[in-house]
Amino acid sequence: MRIGVWGGGALGLLWAARLAALYSETVLVTRTRKQADAVRSEGIRVIGLDGKARRMPVQAVESDRVTASFDVIMLMVKQRDFTSAFYQALSVCAQDGVIVCWQNGVGHDAVVKKTRHTQPVYGAVTTEGAWREDMTTVRHTGAGQTWIGPLLGKQEDHPALLRSLIAQVDHRWCPVVLEADIQPRIWKKLMINSVINPLTALLEVENGELFRLPDARALIRAALEEGVAVVRAMGYRWEADDVFHEVAEVCEKTATNRSSMYQDLMRGHMTEVDWINGGIVKEGKARGIQTPIHETLMRLVHAKEAINRR
Ligand SMILES: NC(=O)C1=CN([C@@H]2O[C@H](COP(=O)(O)OP(=O)(O)OC[C@H]3O[C@@H](n4cnc5c(N)ncnc54)[C@H](OP(=O)(O)O)[C@@H]3O)[C@@H](O)[C@H]2O)C=CC1
Numbered sequence: 001m002r003i004g005v006w007g008g009g010a011l012g013l014l015w016a017a018r019l020a021a022l023y024s025e026t027v028l029v030t031r032t033r034k035q036a037d038a039v040r041s042e043g044i045r046v047i048g049l050d051g052k053a054r055r056m057p058v059q060a061v062e063s064d065r066v067t068a069s070f071d072v073i074m075l076m077v078k079q080r081d082f083t084s085a086f087y088q089a090l091s092v093c094a095q096d097g098v099i100v101c102w103q104n105g106v107g108h109d110a111v112v113k114k115t116r117h118t119q120p121v122y123g124a125v126t127t128e129g130a131w132r133e134d135m136t137t138v139r140h141t142g143a144g145q146t147w148i149g150p151l152l153g154k155q156e157d158h159p160a161l162l163r164s165l166i167a168q169v170d171h172r173w174c175p176v177v178l179e180a181d182i183q184p185r186i187w188k189k190l191m192i193n194s195v196i197n198p199l200t201a202l203l204e205v206e207n208g209e210l211f212r213l214p215d216a217r218a219l220i221r222a223a224l225e226e227g228v229a230v231v232r233a234m235g236y237r238w239e240a241d242d243v244f245h246e247v248a249e250v251c252e253k254t255a256t257n258r259s260s261m262y263q264d265l266m267r268g269h270m271t272e273v274d275w276i277n278g279g280i281v282k283e284g285k286a287r288g289i290q291t292p293i294h295e296t297l298m299r300l301v302h303a304k305e306a307i308n309r310r
């Protein structure tokens, strides 16, 4: 099976190393030539949850020099780079191939919907954590669960290639399940990220600190009420109370983590706030539901991004 892993960031490095151990024809597709050269000569170093580092030889190529055609493409770029990466990936995906999109938040699904393609496009949601230390090193920061399902619409019947890959990964690396409908998972993760990420980023605290701050707890509660009103209008019968408890659980389990948004801001990078809180604001507008807390969180995160760009 020829596999292309798009994006040499945290998830891309972790999964390229995992998949290369299972399929020799795995290729990491990077944005820069420098990174492709580094991976070709040094391989990928994965620091596991046990703190031990293992190096894995992996083929690599920069995205504007890809010529091979792939049976499965794992698209592991951030939302802001999704459109161009998706078009690149589509141009080298075999006619009977599959593309799997791993982005947090929403927005990538709208891009896929607008693009003419015959290959099935899947979405993945993961609670695993990974952090890129340098061009060839990734740290696995948290175990978790991964769900993969058709990105647009429900479907019980999945391509054989994908079923076989998932069975191999599930057996060797981490729990992965195929779902008929991935959208509820996408929205549940989005809802959790919509409170933990901006609040930890703005307050500059680790995830575990949020529930120890009464004002942060109250804001989480109010923001979840807003978000749940939106998703209920979309058809998900969730209760704000239940989601609040899920958020508390995630904060406890990832207590010493700095959220991805906090880390993006610390590094002077743009965040995914427009695709997380922005997803709630956009759906709310379309359904006539006010979302002032999420709009405020977005603006505050944008302001921090602007300060970092100075
Ligand atoms: N990391 C995690 O633990 C998790 C991440 N996710 C989601 O997965 C997605 C990826 O996250 P993550 O890996 O952390 O992000 P990173 O920022 O670490 O990595 C993204 C990578 O994509 C590369 N890239 C951008 N455009 C292209 C392109 N056109 N072709 C090839 N490569 C490209 C970037 O290259 P360069 O560095 O050269 O700019 C970068 O290395 C995000 O949407 C995130 O929300 C979901 C769950 C967990």
Ligand SMILES: CC(C)(CO)C(=O)C(=O)O
Pocket (backbone or CB within 6 Å): 193, 196, 197, 207, 250, 254, 257, 258, 259, 260, 261
């Ligand atoms: C679950 C959480 C909040 C863990 O840090 C995360 O997904 C992120 O940081 O983006």
